[in-house]
Amino acid sequence: MAVIKLQRPKLNFGEKIYFGALIKGFFLTMTHAVKSLRGKSAGADSLASSGLGVTMQFPEQRWDEHLPEYYRGAPTLVTDEQGRERCVSCQLCEFICPPKAIKITPGEIPSDDPWAKVEKRPKEFDIDMIRCIYCGMCEEVCPEQAIFLRKDYLITGLKRADMVHDKDKLYQIGGVRTGLVNKWNELK
Amino acid sequence: MSDTISATAELNLPKDLAAAKGMVNVEIDGIWHQFPKGTRMIEACRQAGTFVPHYCYHPKLSSPGNCRMCLVQMGMPPRPAPGQEPQRDDTGYEPIGWIPRPVIACANTISENMGIRTSGEVVEKCREGVMEFLLINHPLDCPICDQAGECLLQENSVEHGRGVSRFVDMKVKKPKNVDIGPRIRLDDERCILCSRCIRFMDEVAGDPVLGFTQRGTHTTLTVHPDRLLDSNYSLNTADLCPVGALTSNDFRFQMRVWFLKETPTIDVNCGSGTNITVWARGNKIHRITPRRNDEVNSCWMPDSHRLNFHYIDSDARLTEPLARSGGVSPAVFSPIPWPETLKTAAAKLKTIAPENIAIIASARMTNEELFLTRSLAAALGTGSLSLVPRFAEADALLVAADRNPNTLGAKLILETEDPFATLDSIREGVRSGAIKALIVLGEDLITDAGFLFADLANLDFLLQSHILANPTALAAHWVLPAAAFAEKRGSMVNLSGRLQRLNRAVELPGQARDDWEILRDLTLAVTEETNVARHHIEDVFKSIAEAIPAFTGLTLSKIGHHGTQIAATDYQIPLLANERARKAAGLING
Ligand code: SF4
Ligand code: SF4
Ligand code: SF4
Ligand code: SF4
Ligand code: FES
Numbered sequence: 001m002a003v004i005k006l007q008r009p010k011l012n013f014g015e016k017i018y019f020g021a022l023i024k025g026f027f028l029t030m031t032h033a034v035k036s037l038r039g040k041s042a043g044a045d046s047l048a049s050s051g052l053g054v055t056m057q058f059p060e061q062r063w064d065e066h067l068p069e070y071y072r073g074a075p076t077l078v079t080d081e082q083g084r085e086r087c088v089s090c091q092l093c094e095f096i097c098p099p100k101a102i103k104i105t106p107g108e109i110p111s112d113d114p115w116a117k118v119e120k121r122p123k124e125f126d127i128d129m130i131r132c133i134y135c136g137m138c139e140e141v142c143p144e145q146a147i148f149l150r151k152d153y154l155i156t157g158l159k160r161a162d163m164v165h166d167k168d169k170l171y172q173i174g175g176v177r178t179g180l181v182n183k184w185n186e187l188k
Numbered sequence: 189m190s191d192t193i194s195a196t197a198e199l200n201l202p203k204d205l206a207a208a209k210g211m212v213n214v215e216i217d218g219i220w221h222q223f224p225k226g227t228r229m230i231e232a233c234r235q236a237g238t239f240v241p242h243y244c245y246h247p248k249l250s251s252p253g254n255c256r257m258c259l260v261q262m263g264m265p266p267r268p269a270p271g272q273e274p275q276r277d278d279t280g281y282e283p284i285g286w287i288p289r290p291v292i293a294c295a296n297t298i299s300e301n302m303g304i305r306t307s308g309e310v311v312e313k314c315r316e317g318v319m320e321f322l323l324i325n326h327p328l329d330c331p332i333c334d335q336a337g338e339c340l341l342q343e344n345s346v347e348h349g350r351g352v353s354r355f356v357d358m359k360v361k362k363p364k365n366v367d368i369g370p371r372i373r374l375d376d377e378r379c380i381l382c383s384r385c386i387r388f389m390d391e392v393a394g395d396p397v398l399g400f401t402q403r404g405t406h407t408t409l410t411v412h413p414d415r416l417l418d419s420n421y422s423l424n425t426a427d428l429c430p431v432g433a434l435t436s437n438d439f440r441f442q443m444r445v446w447f448l449k450e451t452p453t454i455d456v457n458c459g460s461g462t463n464i465t466v467w468a469r470g471n472k473i474h475r476i477t478p479r480r481n482d483e484v485n486s487c488w489m490p491d492s493h494r495l496n497f498h499y500i501d502s503d504a505r506l507t508e509p510l511a512r513s514g515g516v517s518p519a520v521f522s523p524i525p526w527p528e529t530l531k532t533a534a535a536k537l538k539t540i541a542p543e544n545i546a547i548i549a550s551a552r553m554t555n556e557e558l559f560l561t562r563s564l565a566a567a568l569g570t571g572s573l574s575l576v577p578r579f580a581e582a583d584a585l586l587v588a589a590d591r592n593p594n595t596l597g598a599k600l601i602l603e604t605e606d607p608f609a610t611l612d613s614i615r616e617g618v619r620s621g622a623i624k625a626l627i628v629l630g631e632d633l634i635t636d637a638g639f640l641f642a643d644l645a646n647l648d649f650l651l652q653s654h655i656l657a658n659p660t661a662l663a664a665h666w667v668l669p670a671a672a673f674a675e676k677r678g679s680m681v682n683l684s685g686r687l688q689r690l691n692r693a694v695e696l697p698g699q700a701r702d703d704w705e706i707l708r709d710l711t712l713a714v715t716e717e718t719n720v721a722r723h724h725i726e727d728v729f730k731s732i733a734e735a736i737p738a739f740t741g742l743t744l745s746k747i748g749h750h751g752t753q754i755a756a757t758d759y760q761i762p763l764l765a766n767e768r769a770r771k772a773a774g775l776i777n778g
Contacts, residue, residue, distance in 0.1 A: 095447070
C-alpha cells in the first residue's frame with residue numbers, strides 16, 4: 001500500500017490568529033447584503049424571488065414554472081384521447097411499489113360497456129400519499145402506460161384519509177394524455 | 189475377446205444388473221441412471237433432476253405429443269453387424285450413437301443403454317423454434333390474463349423466447365371471453381392447443397365435451413354444440429391449462445397470483461379428505477386448488493368442494509361471544525367477554541344434574557377437538573354424546589357419500605363403532621324434558637339434525653359454538669364464535685384410514701377462537717382447575733397419541749403434508765381405482 005505523507009501547511013502569525021479571515025468574511029456578507037437590497041442577488045430572476053434576497057415567497061409565488069422536465073410529483077392515472085381509462089388493474093405497480101403505497105381492487109368491465117373487450121379495469125385504486133416516496137417505479141413498470149408522475153407537489157390534507165388519493169382523484173389530477181401506444185385498437 | 193472372459197464379464201454387465209431389478213440404464217446429460225422399464229423419457233429426466241420444458245404432457249393423462257416443446261436429443265448404441273459382439277467400454281456400457289433429429293420426451297419410453305441430451309444446440313434451437321411458433325398468434329394479454337405469474341408460456345418465454353416478434357402478418361383472430369360453462373371461461377386466442385383439457389374431460393372426468401374444430405392455425409377449442417362444460421370436475425381444466433385459455437369464473441380478476449400465500453391443508457366437504465392448497469392474501473382466501481396426493485385425490489378435486497369457502501368471510505360469521513339477555517322469539521343477545529362467558533356457562537351447567545346434560549358434537553371437528561369433547565363429557569359426568577350424521581349421494585370419482593370429513597377419526601377417538609347412535613335418544617330426551625342442558629359444537633341442530641325450535645326453546649341451558657349465525661343459535665343461551673377449517677391446525681382421518689393435517693391459512697376474525705381452546709377452557713371452568721396443562725395444539729395431540737392406540741408414536745408434525753396411513757379400511761376412492769387401472773395398462777405414467 002502506497003503511503004502518501006502530507007505536509008501540514010506552515011501558517012504565519014496573521015493566519016494563526018485568523019482575524020484576517022473574519023474581516024474577509026464580513027466584507028463578503030456585506031457585499032451580498034447590499035446586492036440583495038438592490039434586487040441584484042444571484043438567482044433572483046430564475047427563482048422568481050420577491051426582490052429581497054433569493055427567498056421565494058411561497059405560496060404567493062410557486063415553483064410550478066421552474067420545475068425541470070424530469071420532475072417527479074404525485075403519481076396519477078391517465079385517460080387517452082378516446083376517453084378510455086388506460087389502467088387494466090394488472091397490479092404490477094402495486095407489486096413494485098417499494099413502500100406499498102398502492103392498493104388496487106380489480107374489477108371486470110361489464111359486457112355492455114364500449115370497452116368490454118379490455119375485460120378488466122380497477123374497481124378501486126388508492127395511492128396513499130403519506131407512504132409514496134415519489135420514486136417513479138409505478139410509471140416505469142406499467143405495461144399499459146396508465147400511471148404517470150405529474151408535477152403536482154402540493155399534496156396536503158387535514159386527516160390521514162385526505163392523503164389517500166382514490167381513483168376519481170387520481171384521474172382528476174392525471175387528466176388526458178395523448179400520443180401513447182394504442183394497444184387496444186380495432187385490430188385487437 | 190475370448191469366450192471365457194465374455195462369459196464371466198456378462199454376468200456383471202450394467203444391463204444385466206439392471207434387468208435383474210426390472211430396470212434399464214439410461215444416460216441423461218452424461219450421467220448414467222436406472223429407471224423402471226416403461227418409464228417415459230420426460231419422467232426419467234424429471235426423476236434425474238432435469239426439468240424438460242413441456243405443455244401437453246401431464247403425468248396423469250395420456251401423451252399425444254402435440255406441443256413439441258419437450259424435444260430432446262436421443263441416442264442408442266449402433267446395431268452390431270451380424271455375428272459381431274457389441275463393443276463395450278471399461279464400465280460395460282455400449283457407446284451411444286446420437287441421432288441427429290430430435291425426439292419428443294413425453295411420448296417415448298426409455299430403453300437399455302439409451303442416451304438423452306436435454307441441452308445443447310439442437311435442443312435449444314428446437315425450443316426456441318417451438319416458442320416462436322406458439323407466440324405467432326398469441327394475443328399478449330398478460331396484463332389482463334389471470335394466468336400471468338403461473339403461465340408456462342410466460343416462463344418458457346423468459347428462458348427460450350426471443351423477446352421480439354419477427355411476425356409481420358395479421359394475427360389470427362379467435363373467439364375471446366367465451367362462456368362455455370357455469371364455472372369456466374374460455375379465451376381461444378390464448379389456447380396453445382395442448383389438448384390437456386380435452387383429455388382430462390375424456391379420460392378422468394368421463395364427460396368428453398371439449399374438442400378441437402378447424403385446422404392449422406385456425407384450430408379452435410370448443411365445447412360440444414349441445415353441451416356445456418358443466419361437470420362437477422370442470423374447474424380442474426383451469427388448473428391443468430398451461431396458459432390462461434381456461435380460467436375460473438369464481439377467481440376471475442380477483443387477485444394476481446403473485447400476491448397469494450399458499451397453505452397446504454385438506455378439504456372438509458366429504459370423507460375423502462382431498463388435499464388442497466389454500467391461496468390467501470392477507471386475511472382473505474381467494475381460491476382453493478387441489479394438491480397432488482397419489483393416495484387420496486391424485487391431482488384433482490370436485491368444483492362443489494373447491495368453491496365452498498366463501499362463507500368464511502361472509503357477513504354471517506360470528507365474531508364475538510354472545511349471551512342471551514332476553515326474549516325467546518325474537519331472542520335478544522348481547523356480547524360478553526370470553527372469561528365471563530365460560531364462567532357463567534360453567535356455573536349454570538353445574539346446577540344441572542349430569543344425567544340431564546347432553547353433548548352434540550360434529551364429525552366435522554378435528555381429532556383434537558373430539559378428544560377434548562370427550563374430556564368435557566367426562567368432566568361433566570354425562571354419557572350422552574353424539575355426532576350428527578351427514579350422508580348424501582356419492583359420485584363415481586372423489587365425492588364420498590359420507591359428507592363428514594372425520595367420521596373415521598371420530599370412531600377412533602371416541603372409541604365407538606357408531607358415533608351417531610345416541611342422536612335420536614338425545615332428541616327424544618330434549619322433547620320429553622329428560623334432557624335439560626345441551627352443548628352443541630359446530631352443528632346446526634334445526635337444519636341438520638331434525639330438531640325443532642320448540643324442542644330447543646324448552647331447554648334450561650343451550651350452548652352453541654359455531655362459525656356462522658344459524659337457526660339453532662336463536663334458541664341458545666350462549667353462542668360462541670369458533671374457527672373455520674382454514675383457520676385452524678389439527679388432524680382428521682379420511683375414509684381410507686389416512687391421518688391428514690389441517691393448517692392455518694388465515695387468522696380468526698374478531699374475537700372468534702380456535703375450537704380446541706374453547707373446549708379446553710370450558711372444561712377447565714367446569715372442573716375449576718386453574719392449571720392449564722395444554723398450551724398448544726401439539727399438547728392435545730400428544731395426549732391422543734398416549735391414549736389411542738392407532739395414534740401411538742405420532743405427532744402433528746410427523747403427519748407430514750401427505751398424511752400417514754393409520755388404519756386399514758376397505759374403502760376405495762373410485763378415482764384412484766380408475767387411475768391405477770390406467771397406469772397398469774400403461775396409458776399414463778404418473
Ligand atoms: S412513485 Fe413510487 S412510492 Fe409512489 S406510488 Fe409510485 S411506486 Fe409507489
Ligand atoms: S401497472 Fe399500470 S395498468 Fe397495471 S395496475 Fe398499475 S397503473 Fe394499472
Ligand atoms: S396465457 Fe400466459 S402468455 Fe398468454 S396472455 Fe395469459 S399470461 Fe400472458
Ligand atoms: S384450453 Fe388450455 S388446456 Fe385446453 S387445449 Fe388450450 S391450452 Fe391446452
Ligand atoms: S410435452 Fe411432449 S409434445 Fe407436448
